[in-house]
Amino acid sequence: MLGPGESVVVTRGTPHLFRNGHDGETLFKTRFTPGHEFLRFFLNMSMNCANNPHWYDAKGEPPLVLQALALHAFYGHAYGAGIPVWVQKLIFAVLSPIAMLKGYGLAVPPRKRR
16 A cells, blocks of 8 residues: 555566555556556556446446456456466457457557567
8 A cells, every 4th residue: 555655666577456545536657667568558448448438337347358358458468466377368368259249349459569
């Protein structure tokens, strides 16, 4: 938990998450080094939430298949703690086509990899 003006450095591979710890508004600044596609990943989540609020539950959480679609498209950017990464990659790959069949999509796709 961080308070106003506090900061933390999270090294690659360290399990972590961020969310609002109270009912009010929270503003925070983050920097990813190297940035790669993180901006596009978070922009995708923000735009989907703004453009398709009906996709999200009362807590603002997207359905699992939409999460899988984004995490599969932006592979290597985020994984949950406690489940082996290879299992998560497999689950994301299986659920992504289901998400598209259900009408979900990415607002901002990743750039093509070279």
